[in-house]
Amino acid sequence: MKKISLFTTLIFSVFNLVAQQHQMSKSYVVPDDTLVREKLGQWKNLKFGLFMHWGTYSEWGVVESWSICPEDEGWTQRRGPYGATYNGYVKAYENLQTTFNPTQFNPEKWVAAAKYAGMKYVVFTTKHHDGFCMFDTKQTDYKITSTKTPFSLNPRSNVTKEIFNAFRKENFMIGAYFSKPDWHSENYWWPYFPPKDRNVNYDPAKHPERWRKFKDYTYNQIQELMTDYGKVDVLWLDGGWVRPKSTIDTSVDWEKTIPYDQDIDMAKIAAMGRAKQPGLIVVDRTVAGQYENYTTPEQTVPDKPLDHPWESCITMGNSWSYVPGDNYKSANQIISLLVKIVSRGGNLLMNIGPGPNGDWDPIAYDRLKQIGNWMQINGEGIYNSTSIAPYSEGNIYYTKSDHSNTVYAFVLSEKDVVTLPGQLHFHLTYHVKVKKISLLGNTHKLKWTTDSTGLVVNVPASLQSVNGLAEAAVFKIQY
Template identity: 50%
Template sequence: MMKREIIKIAVLLIGICSKVVAQDHGVHHQSTTYEWPKDPLVKQKLDKWQDQKFGMIIHWGLYAVPGIIESWSICSEDWIERDSTITYDNYKKWYWDQSKDFNPVKFNPEQWAKAGKAAGMKYLVFTTKHHDGFAMFDTKESDFSIAKGPFATNPKADVAKHVFDAFRKEGFMIGAYFSKPDWHSQYYWWSKYATADRNNNYDIRKNPWRWNMFKQYTFNQIGELMHNYGSVDILWLDGGWVRPLSTVNDEVRAWGAAIPAWDQDINMPKIASMARKAQPGLLVVDRTVHGPYENYQTPEQRVPEKQLANPWESCMTLGGAWGFVPNDQYKSAAKVIHTLVEVTAKGGSLLLGVGPKADGTFPQEVITRLEEIGKWVNVNGKAIYGTRITKAYHDGNTWFTQSKDGKTRYAVYCPIEGEKLPSTISWTGNTPKKGTSVTLIGTGKKMKWKELSGKIFIELPAAVSKNEGSIALAFEFAPAG
């Protein structure tokens, strides 16, 4: 067996075993402060985005070839596992060399977009470049891209263009994920030095020319995305450790990652100004760097404990990893729907992560799961899309939202998976207006209801209460007062 195949097998085993650990260490935590944008066009776009509620984030890159966790395996931090018989430099070379094998001849963005639409999703965030620096678009700033390897002669070699086009045709808002750190760039990880951790590996204060080159390189690549790929609604910036030193606070220190003594400022005001000139109203999401360029917050792999009044989004994986890994275990449709309901009631949006295989197609299990999710969402979406928060947003297994004008209230009952539905559902607060109807959205039928001592009781028809497979029941009514 060739050495390259031995490395691949070892990495596959380690990658599969350690993906959960990596999810814990690689997550971005949530900012605790928020600054509302002042630009009227950004405010307008933000309001439109808050109407969408449900999106898809796609991680696709070199890591799909061996089927391992995205990028992180080449980072030299003590939580990352690698085969101890392989030197770090040899491992990085092996990883970079995946570019020679990445030839997704079945690349089918239309399949992805249709699967997302079937699930009831309304916006997309696509990884144009992850931390490993491999561009999924035809950048002129680097030869390290999908458009320069074995896929170069394919008509769809400029992958991001075709992904964005396919999702636009299905009516999605378009988001470009872009990693601020670039571990392949000599302007970030300079081969003169070892790569100690996720940060740039040289003292910027002693090498200002090199950092200025990195800033220009970053500006230019984002400029390509903003000018050459049609309408873009969201610039979703990952890698929050690349930030002005002045913004490093106790929240950032609590991540546990090393913090260098120098400033990793890439001049976000200049980047945002250029990007918004090309894309008026663009939402800039500079994750965890609270201030004017974090237009909404992005808690990762978790839902905030309480309702938040400012715009936010929970980004979570459908399976156990962001990208494709073999034999991944996917969340049930009920789990995703219950999370979507909770997130919506707390004022956020759900960005669900999926990863295509190396050949450019979704695993069949992903397509099936998205279809299952859509069966509920596309019927009951009235209680999700375009809604806003209510003061009393939760009682037991029931969550509440309301229409933007406040004239309609929604209650969504989420039973424990597999439990038999009760004959009566009750909640406190969110009282329907006297003399009006409570309608079960799934059937359009009016439910019998009554109020006793401030508690609302909804009587379920026998045909409904006998259904043990119901994922959630959504009701609409005019609120009292």
Template identity: 50%
Template sequence: MKTMRRLLFAALALACTAPVVHAEDTGPYVAETDPAVLRKLERWEDWKFGFMMHWGAYSQWGVVESWSLCSEDVDWCGPPKHNKFTEKYANDYVGYVKAYEKLPTTFNPVKFDPDRWAGIAKDAGMKYVVFTTKHHDGFSMFDTRQTNYRITAANVPFHSNPRANVAKEVFSAFRKQGFGIGAYFSKADWHSQDYWWPRFATPNRYTNYDTRKYPQRWQDFVKFTHAQIGELTNGDYGPIDILWLDAGWVRPARADDNKDITDIGAFRPGPEDIDMPGLAKIARHNQPGLIIVDRAVGGRYENYRTPEQQVPDKPLSYPWETCMTLGDSWSFAPHDHYKSAHKVVHLLADVVAKGGNFLLNVGPDGNGELPPEAVERLHQVGQWMRVNGEAIYASRAIAPYSSGKFRYTRLRDGTVYAIYLPDDNEQQLPAQLKIPGPAPARGAQVRLLGSDAALAWTREGDATIVTIADAVRSTSKGAYAWVFRLPGAAAKSDGKR
């Protein structure tokens, strides 16, 4: 009960602070007050490093997930021009949509092996997974009863496979490996006739009818969405920790709607209130303490925020997670360009030093396999994590957060880690290193993670001067980043942020 009271007081204190608005913010963060959700958020913050996968029938073509169905005038929408499967539709949007919608009839990913996926993610040092149960195109990767546009439908070749209920198999495989479980779910559904009504053209991502003029049609869509959320959370798919909701434009009306539509050339015909209180009630009745991420919407159902493909310049005052692709694409793309392990480790350190989590995405191919180059990158990151993970997991931010090439994290016991991020061509530590910031406790043994040797150190002004023996420099050569443990550099924590 004392723990619950502390969690409640912490949440209320956050709620009473002055509003802070950052990139991708949609207004002041609304702190959660449910003790069960707060406990799960605290555990989620300990995980730090997660694995995301965009996978669906579109993976057969290696095209962007869903967005090629959208006819907005931006470079990621419309039929791809340089793809052997789709180039004939470059100037035939209607033909492309028909072909795209038939993709499930050829989807037979017989090499789908969720146990292998989980093993690869575990080897990388990841602690939770977020899997796409349904993207904007409406194709459900779970055995929903609400539509035949699903992986288990009779016209999908994979439906007879013992692992056809893909989301359930993924969640089970990752749960066996000790992962936290997150269900990505798009609130938009471009296949549903109650969202994109065939009576009208579909000029953009929004509903193609005015929901105020046709309220029953919209209410039918709300009912459909709530029913799918009920299916995912009713226990058939096991315990779920995170409901990661996408399509942030599906939300109640705002005063500035349609004020400036030049960014995507998209006019919103009417509000798209999905009844989040009702949706959340269903989900949390089935999964008490569920973290809900109504991303890019704000309000009480955005328990943490998700800057996409970017790392904030400084720490944020609320729980957050950078979601980012390992390659250039969220879904599988032939010949994708993957970030180096060096780059991923630096991103991870930067995110965690600022108090965030890092959710890294890889798209499996149409056969159900993770691309070999991506697997190799994840393995390399895992090698670094096995040596240095203690500076990442269950850590929290500590000032100065970053200083030059250094990033800092702290543990609840007062241990601080200084993570040194070398340049691309920097292969070896210098013989002496000046670490600005928190001072180790008097008499503490400063060590480089991966080495048992105690390093000689002195304190000069606001910096710790560490002398690194040649043997330590030699054995640690070529690391993506070097981590120094500074015991007692911070006060012990009561477990809060």
């Protein structure tokens, strides 16, 4: 076990680079459904969400699902006592179900930390590519509530329901991550053939009945999530290679390797989901059209504002899943990411991977507390905001309030303690007379002048180095 965990810490530096291959679709289609458009507007104002990748793989501290994929990629490698043969490794991996027992699971603890940090929505992995279900599905016994799984004896064993209920009580929007491919299903990786790569291992056109069974399986599981788990706001679908062949973009390397038409009838799935959950946002990642209601750049931040709803999904550590001793980003780095993303009109979905005991690494709680301390002072410039030209200049980033003639200028700091220059020049082209400029978290009155290129703000000497501010200073400009 230890060898696997140590190796994984090396894998993820490679994995995060490769993860950026999840390129965004080149076109965006505005949803026809007015309720979806309304909910998208609400979601865009939330700005900051929590992502959680969690499954049996956390016991080994290995990459989520991918180590059972027979591709020769850096993040699919198998190490440790079971890695000598593919079949032996998969058998041992799937046997993790019989030891998975996260007895420290307490979603209310997560809610409290996420709420304090200023997070407003949550997306949880109900099922990743390995097919292990973190909810009480009736379609398979490969699930956390199975009698094969020790945690099934716990009254909170249906962790998806517990997580959704706990976060919903604190008014979080609820997102259900669901993997379209299922590497455990005999109707996706048919045991008659060995799996060749991440794709279905048979030609659905040659075996339409088997593919129909897989489509029904997928539909039924999503129907369960849309029916039995309370209000769900976002259906976040991963595994973009499961798609109609007509949608493949051959200019994208990973898409041109998709060998078969893997159409699972998204129209039927979305219609069912929205009948049960009116206004449901569907995120069919990388498959442009009516069912990719926002795009999801992964482990990266677009270099300019986009003309449609979008969300950067980024890990707090180096990995999506739990890895012992993972290298967590500092609060300064996370706040900088949040500011950059929001200034360009997007949302940040920050991932934390729970461990095999059912809890986060203590470092994650520490980071969220630091972020929350900053958000208590500066959050007004984050929420309910839009991007405004020039968006950013150097270490300065801008947002504009949706509800008032107010612009916020975020001055990012490379250090935890903020030091300000004696003068700041905000090259804003917003042509309205300025009424007041203030520094959030401080009561000092500021003086400023205007010229043809924007605003010049004079920072008193008493505020330049001893201002009590951390991570980033935010100037509130009221017109």
